[in-house]
Amino acid sequence: MKPEASDSHARPNLAAVAALAGVSGSTASLAFSGAGPVSAATRAKVLAAAETLGYAGPDPRAQSLRRGRSGVVGVVIEDRLSDAFRDPINIAMLDGIADVAGAAGAGLLLLTETGDNRATIASAPMDAVILVGCSTRLNETVATLRQRGMPIVAIEADDIPGVLAIGLDNRPASALAARYLRELGHERVAVVTLPLDPQHTSGPIPAEWEATATSYTAIERLRGVTDVFPGVGGYIASGSSIEAGRRAGFALLQHPSARPTAIIAQSDLLALGVIRAAEELGIAVPHDLSVIGFDGVRLDGLEPYELTTLVQPAVDKGRAAGEAVMRLLEGEDVEPVNFSSVFHVGNTTAPATP
């Protein structure tokens, strides 16, 4: 395929169209945008000239310079897309964002936040940005974006001045789940966490995790459990996937002596992985092991179980972020929003067997 196949020379611009139509540039502009009184005859002339010249309409780049808007909302994802989108909860959220943004005629600029393209984030042509599952290390980038005067919305993030937060009750919800287990008589409880640091270091949760962890959501959920079971131990999964959960489950369950009677996983995928590990080790769920997840996504392959989990409104979260961005762009005042999870009791939890 040849790059610049046909056409005589450069692409035509509005001025060329106006010249051919015998009107001024301003009138031609009005004819296209419809933002002003233009006689039907003139409009027809302009459109005909455009047709003749093969003019495809105003150049978006020039429009965005002049208007100061590009109609693009950036979405910053922490991981590689394949990691982030492996978990349906993130897709649901993105869908919520896309729903609102699409309706407002805005496109979503997907930006991953992997080292080398920090510059890309800082200089991307967008009007506002939504940070998804961001960690503390984003701070410099946030500073640049804010200096640029760009509205910033963060979904589940630390309080950062100038950044509108869309929150979730990660900590109290996790505490609720933990209390539920305690009321069932469980004392040896373990946690399978989402990655706590940018390197996705996997392994037993170190005692000093608070000092090194950077991932907001995982930290909050873990804190929720420690509120009820201080010093609770567990395992950091390498990502939110069934396989990662399975590996974490094996690590926690393989030594019969120190085996927990209940595991709180920080996502449903992880919970399912834990259940798989238990099955393979011949541990009965929920009789010998209670498992609680987080998110409340519908998972195939879970049958005959119905997971006890915290159901979060992911699509609404995304939608709220999208709406917040749109309203901030309108110059409105927007208050932070907080969403609540609903504790759903399935059949993967049972009283502790002494």
Next chain:
Amino acid sequence: MKPEASDSHARPNLAAVAALAGVSGSTASLAFSGAGPVSAATRAKVLAAAETLGYAGPDPRAQSLRRGRSGVVGVVIEDRLSDAFRDPINIAMLDGIADVAGAAGAGLLLLTETGDNRATIASAPMDAVILVGCSTRLNETVATLRQRGMPIVAIEADDIPGVLAIGLDNRPASALAARYLRELGHERVAVVTLPLDPQHTSGPIPAEWEATATSYTAIERLRGVTDVFPGVGGYIASGSSIEAGRRAGFALLQHPSARPTAIIAQSDLLALGVIRAAEELGIAVPHDLSVIGFDGVRLDGLEPYELTTLVQPAVDKGRAAGEAVMRLLEGEDVEPVNFSSVFHVGNTTAPATP
């Protein structure tokens, strides 16, 4: 949160920085871009002035106008994101694209192609566009984009002049699978297809499907099967999901009299759904029913089966599309690429039992 919290007036521009630094605008520009000889002292002065004024660097919008490039690659997805990304195969492909684009410092502009935002696609500020799983109805949009002089790459699409195709051997691969079944002695074969039209109409495959179908990939795969089993029947799923496959499976398997002995599903998710339906109906796979999928994604919840399927290089496909776009933007000649699927025999297919 207040919209324009602090800052005295308008955001500063390069001219203001240059003025404060006591240099000309051109020099200031050079100091930022590094594209020219600037003394260290001058650069320092400019940077200091920028610091003082809170200047966050050149405005991307102005840059893209002047340079004629915005550093954004559009990715047009046919469905809602939640539909498209439910299937891991699409995520893998997108990851391939993101991989290449990210490395080149380009962002991905996600555009869904749902009716009302056709205008958005036509006027989005991007340098090139990748069409994913596009259907015939995209033609008008393509015409506009091409008129704009924008490189267009399509993954699995009809041959459109001016559009670079990244292909997959959907038809011969499907034919190969069909022949394999025939060699195993199967005669009553059915297909579970991906949606054939934009409305995602679900139901038995009508005889005149060629007349109404618009979805390239589904059509090609179906043609591959009819090459071997002319007039083969089957069921159109409502999407690529396990649940849709399960419903299709029920529809095809519930009447014992007309039950097929083998089903070719157009995606692994659909295949798994069919297997689920068979299990629920007490039909043994592969003894009473052979099932073949397409894609070769790793699916949880498939155990103890190992799916017979066509393994396609999804990430490579995405990567090839990304590279093609980048090279087209460089003005290079790029040839279409065609990928091949590999037939993988698992344990979900067996000789027909008479």
Next chain:
DNA sequence: CGAATCGATCGAATCGATTCGATACTTCTC
């Protein structure tokens, strides 16, 4: 009939940077 009004159109400034060609000033070479 003169004035006010309205609709259509145009000119010119503007958005914020990049970049080409020119200029002034050094430094090096023979």
Next chain:
DNA sequence: GAGAAGTATCGAATCGATTCGATCGATTCG
């Protein structure tokens, strides 16, 4: 010491549209 080569900087044009204010007829009102 004159000319060549090179470095740092600047001025002005340019990218392609939008938009404010002005202009000019035509219509309407008092």
